[in-house]
Amino acid sequence: MxxxxxxxxxxxxxxxxxxxxxxxxxxxxxxxxxxxxxxxxxxxxxxxxxxxxxxxxxxxVRSLIKPEQTNDDYMLSIKNIDAAYGTSKVLHDVSVNIPRGKTVAIVGESGSGKSTTARVITGLLPQTKGEIIFDGKKLSPKLEQRSKEELRRIQIIFQMPDTAMNPKQTVDEIIGRPIEFYHGVKGKERETKVIELLKMIELDETFLDRLPSELSGGQKQRICIARALAANPDLIICDEVTSALDQIVQEGILKLLQKLQKDLGVTYIFITHDIATVKAISDEIVVMYQGKVVEQGLKSKILNPPHPDYTELLLSSVPEMDPDWLTNLLNKRSS
Ligand SMILES: Nc1ncnc2c1ncn2[C@@H]1O[C@H](COP(=O)(O)OP(=O)(O)OP(=O)(O)O)[C@@H](O)[C@H]1O
Ligand SMILES: [Mg+2]
Incomplete structure (x- = not known):
């Protein structure tokens, strides 16, 4: 540019x-x-x-920094996964462990396979090789073969809120549907629950009758978060959920997600390009490159040297607030 x-x-x-x-x-x-x-x-x-x-x-500067913790009790393990779109293979032998009640960030450049990994976990794109173990039990690769309870327990917040909501449904319908579908809650009780979820994401009942086209980018993203929370899940996959939000709203959402983890023990997979967010919220980090896992480990281990070459390149490419950052980096890389 x-x-x-x-x-x-x-x-x-x-x-x-x-x-x-x-x-x-x-x-x-x-x-x-x-x-x-x-x-x-x-x-x-x-x-x-x-x-x-x-x-x-x-x-x-972001005030939030979560002290890292981990355990060997895995909420989710994906083991040696291959996945493809048609004949083009994009995941190669991907293995990742997600400790219960913790946050694992998946980072890597655009096209490295982060969203594809999320699709495989949710069953939207069945893997061609490998297996997924969720809470000690093997998950069927195909969405249609998973039980309603399995579907409820794993929720995803999609990368693009514009295409993740039915444009003809109001906010009330978007958030109310999973409440009714998963918990059988209807009528007045459903409405109360929808408003409660709106409050959690710092919106109110004046939004109930709005269509997605009548929301800002950040508001759409928050509605998608409320919809995921409506299922009362054990694992939430957040795919770039804060990328479209300003620093202040971002911090609000990150705090909310952390509070839910503390109160309810929710486990997160947090896919993001934003290393500042990764520092703030993760316990462990997975680095992906060209459909493969480069490394997985505690936040402190991955962010501090020595790094594998790819992790070094990725971390050194994160823009800083210093207006000379890009000029200096380009000079350094060309010399
Ligand atoms: N529906 C699709 N059909 C064919 N190829 C696809 C499809 N979706 C993604 N791909 C390809 O799969 C690879 C991995 O894409 P993926 O969306 O998983 O990347 P990502 O790491 O999430 O990137 P980003 O950070 O840009 O969101 C890319 O090469 C991409 O072009
Ligand atoms: Mg993606």
């Missing part, structure tokens, strides 16, 4: 929540909130000296 702007003298507007990226790309930054301008200035000035409280809170 930056070289295009330089080469063709193009004017660019970069709309994002990702402040570290903006620090590399932008000459000026404008901060918006509730449809109004909060402040605008040169990038370096804005990063080093924000004037408004709201901007300062966006810039503040």
């Amino acid at each position: 930056r070289s295009i702007v330089d080469k063709f003298n193009t004017a660019a507007i970069y709309i994002t929540h990702d402040l570290a990226v903006v620090a590399q790309m932008a000459d000026r930054i404008k901060v918006l909130r509730y449809g109004e301008e909060v402040e605008e200035s040169e990038t370096r000035e804005m990063l080093s000296n924000p004037k408004e409280e709201y901007t300062k809170s966006l810039w503040s």
Whole structure:
């Protein structure tokens, strides 16, 4: 993007929540909130000296850091999984263990097979080799052959909330359906439960009659989280659930997910590109590359050197708030 702007003298507007990226790309930054301008200035000035409280809170470093823990009691084990789309094989002998009540982050570049692994676990894409053990019992590769209880206990929050909801269903129907389907709760009780879930994700009953097209990206993502919680699952697979959210809303969602883990013992698989999120919430980390597992271990082990070459490349590619980060990295890699 930056070289295009330089080469063709193009004017660019970069709309994002990702402040570290903006620090590399932008000459000026404008901060918006509730449809109004909060402040605008040169990038370096804005990063080093924000004037408004709201901007300062966006810039503040994440306060959440979960102390890591692990155990050998696995909620889920995937063993030597191969999977393919038609004739194109994308997972090669993937094995991952997910300790009960803990959070395992899966990281790796775009196309490395993270979402595909999630699809295999949920039965949406049956594996061609290997097995999945859930709570001590082998899961059938095919969704249709799993019991309703097995389906209830594993929920996924999809990467793209835009396509994960039926555009014709209201928020009430989207969250209410799993409550009725899995728990047989109807009528007034169902409504109370839907509103309770809306409160958990910091929305209220004014959203009940809205369609997905009438929600912001972050609100859609929160509705998808509420829908997963409605099943009362034991394992939740979160596929890039906070990537579309600003720092403040992100932190709110991460805290909520952690609270559920503490209160209910929910186990998470957390798929993300965002290493800051990984640091904040994970116990263990799995690194994937080209459909294979590079390594799995405790957060402290994976994030601290020495690293395998691929992990080193991945970690060194994470943008930092320093506006010179990209320039320095490119210089270093070309020298
Ligand atoms: N429905 C599909 N049909 C064919 N190939 C697919 C399909 N979905 C994904 N792939 C391919 O499978 C590989 C792994 O994709 P996957 O979606 O698992 O990556 P990912 O790690 O989740 O990437 P990202 O971080 O971009 O979400 C990629 O090469 C991708 O092109
Ligand atoms: Mg993906």
